Amino acid sequence: MTRQPVRLAIVGGNRGASFMNALTSLADRIELTATCDLNEWVLNQWKEKFPKIRTYQDYHEMLKDSSIDAVFILSPMHLHARQSIDALKAGKHVLSEVIAIQSLEEAWELIETVEQTGLKYMMSENYCFSRSNLTIKHMADQGMFGEITYLEGGYIHDLRHLIHHPDGSLTWRGQLHQQLNGINYPTHSIGPVAQWINLNKPNGDRLKNMSTFVSKSRALQHYFGHNYGKDHPAARNGFWRQGDSAVAVIQTENGVLIELRVDWTSVRPHNKTHYLLQGTEGAFISGRHEQEDDLIWFSNRSPKNLENGSDTWEPLRSYQPQYDHPIWKKWGQFAAGTKHGGGDFLVLEEFISAIQEDRTPSVDVYDAVTWSSVFYLSMESVEAGGKVIAFPDFKVKERK
Incomplete structure (x- = not known):
């Protein structure tokens, strides 16, 4: 079965750089489409490595980009819940760095948004x-x-x-x-x-x-x-x-x-x-x-x-x-070369698979x-x- 690559945007380009090996290993299944960061120097670094990537300093402007299927949120922790909710409401699947929420109110809103949109949400707990x-x-x-x-x-x-x-x-x-x-x-x-x-x-x-x-x-x-x-x-x-x-x-x-x-x-x-x-x-x-x-x-x-x-x-x-x-038996040869004991590769692989397999x-x-x-x-x-x-x-x- 041929699967369409997931068009992914990286939010928080500085932290996102640590996933470079994992992203490269999944290049046949991930089309790196955009990156968002407040620091223009960070955006330029991504542009040098991926010349076709679109860069944004305004997160909500990036969410208007219809060519993005999913976002990987690697911004400071207190932003994760709000950015995840906004991305889901904009029609994007979400992979969020830890932790996911910082209050009971954020927890309920995130759950309700995932349930209402039917989109995929995953927390990137690589450990x-x-x-x-x-x-x-x-x-x-x-x-x-x-x-x-x-x-x-x-x-x-x-x-x-x-x-x-x-x-x-x-x-x-x-x-x-x-x-x-x-x-x-x-x-x-x-x-x-x-x-x-x-x-x-x-x-x-x-x-x-x-x-x-x-x-x-x-x-x-x-x-x-x-x-x-x-x-x-x-x-x-x-x-x-x-x-x-x-x-x-x-x-x-x-x-x-x-x-x-x-x-x-x-x-x-x-x-x-x-x-x-x-x-x-x-x-x-x-x-x-x-x-x-x-x-x-x-x-x-x-x-x-x-x-x-x-x-x-x-x-x-x-x-x-x-x-x-079984996950390691299938993907360990690729995961072993990435950080956090292979977790950086496997969280991305699991997220992409969930989207492509609709699970x-x-x-x-x-x-x-x-x-x-x-x-x-x-x-x-x-x-x-x-x-x-x-x-x-x-x-x-x-x-x-």
Whole structure:
């Protein structure tokens, strides 16, 4: 079957450049039509590489372009919901970077717009598509871990250099840390583990409630004092609302306990992909850094310690490629050369396939708003001293 290439526009050309390899690998299925960015230099860089591409500095002007089928939104986080809604209303399919929404009102409006337009919406949570996380999902779907009882997800990545401009003024990330306090970037942590228990899917689970606590704020105050002097406003006590580490404990309707941690300002080598799964018949724990293996154990399969007969972990790679997810078996040779463990290629491939096959993407609007809702619900919980906050059921048609 011959499929028409999807005519795609990139919104946020600077961040979009990191997807260049993935876009090139899918050149037979994506026709790169336009790019939109406020920075003219960024637009010129795209024009040099893709001479036929149309460039825009006005997003709403770009949405009038009838030759665009879909938009990939890679703009600052607080713009994602509004830009997604406007694009859908303009007749464009949407792939949006994380997070999808920042309030309950945005969540309902995004859901209603997707439902009313019938267009494809997908959140670009690339951590769901790394080889390891796909393998664990494939094993979980086959019941190899037994009944899953506990999950962890963590995003621990020193990004202080992205908090500010060279002159010390704050970027949107810096403004986020100054003004709000909670789990401010949740989807890398919750996305993969949510898929392991088929959250929001038929016969799957649903998030029930959550309690959140945040540490004191020290990392950015020290950082600005060292780099810009102790008289810089950001080096003073009380400037930053966001604590260094935020931890949420979530219960699901089926009794699974999920612990999330987000910290992108503390001083340490990165551990961007911390995950753990505990089941009645097996367990998984990701490597804490590049020198450590992802480890797995199955009660009736993994070898014993020869000296004392105790249980021992095995490297996950010993189960690959046998238990690689079908998605990785099909596309891994292309995905492996792109960022985020192949996720950058696979989110684009999944989005394009959903359009061409006229089906729901694997990370749909209900996943997007549910995972993203950890953001504003966590702030409500922190503000109330760790109060347990209930999750909305976004598939219920009665909007409150």
